[in-house]
Amino acid sequence: MTRKQRRLTLIAAAGCVLGVALGLVLYAMNDTILFFNSPADVQARNVQPGTRFRLGGLVKEGSVKRSDGQQVVFEVMDAQSAIPVRYQGLLPDLFREGQGIVAEGVLEASGVFRADSVLAKHDENYMPREVADALRRQGHWQGEEKASQQAEQ
Template structure:
């Protein structure tokens, strides 16, 4: 075998090893490569307490309760279910009832979601595609045609 053939063989074997490693990593992360889970998804998957994930949906009307020291409790709903969320910190300026939101954190043993961060839609025409698609499938959100075009 010449030097060139050995080098090409070595590069080919290294490429195969990297491809296998990448495949194994993606397979291991299969359930965690999700932008968010809706409350119905969380209940259907029977998510264990302590598991970190993103929870997305609409802020339920009349559910926002503000406490001391920037503590806020509210519910995120998707039409088939809702989950209580506790958050301590500054909420985005655009956070309000009836609007799309994604909270990142962990589920507690009591079934309450403890959020580390809360993301709200950034203007009056935008909703994350995953949230909009989930709400459209459930018949809760129609959106206007301009907003629908922007999410796609």
Template sequence: MTRKQRRLTLIGFAGGILALALGLVLYAMNDTIVFFNSPADIQAKNVQPGTRLRLGGLVKEGTVQRGVDQQISFEVMDAQATMQVHYKGLLPDLFREGQGVIAEGILESATVFRADSVLAKHDENYMPREVADTLKKQGHWMGEANAAPKTQ
């Protein structure tokens, strides 16, 4: 075997090992990847209880209830459905009714979601892209072009 053949064999072997390692990493991450779903998506897909996912939509007006020991309950809605969310912990400062939110956690039943983290929009011009796209598709939000002008 010539030097060139040994070098090419070594490079090929190293590339194969790297490809195998990358495949194993991607396979291991498959269980930890969490995608965004709206309440209507969850009901339409018949997601099984116990499934870990991200729930996104708008916090329904008049549904935020604060309990003892930082227990918070609220509803997340989209055009077709609502879902009750239970969360224990501190909410982001900008969390409020009528605003976009993404909650990550476990689906307990078809209409109840137990969140371990809650994300809210960070200023008046931002809404998570996934939530905005879903709301635009359903006709509930037109984006910044059709938003009311700011008054100060």
């Protein structure tokens, strides 16, 4: 084997090893990546119970019910549907009805989303991009456009 052939063989072997390593890393990350879903997406995709994901939308007006201790039950909605959410813990200070939120957790067999964490929007002009885009596509949220129209009047 010539020097050039050995070098090409070594480069090809290194490329194969790097490709396999990258494939293994991506496969391992597949279980830890959490995707955002709106309530309509969850129902359309028939998400299986036990699946971990992020649920985003608006807190439905009149749906927040607080029970013993720190347990809170509320509904997250978009323009087409709503999903009940159960959360045990302290909610963010900015959490309220009509508020845009993202909850991270697991869908139970009963159809209730059991949230581990709840994130509320930062200020009146901020909403997570994924939530804003999903609500904007459905014509349910106008965001900055609505605020700028009100400022002009």
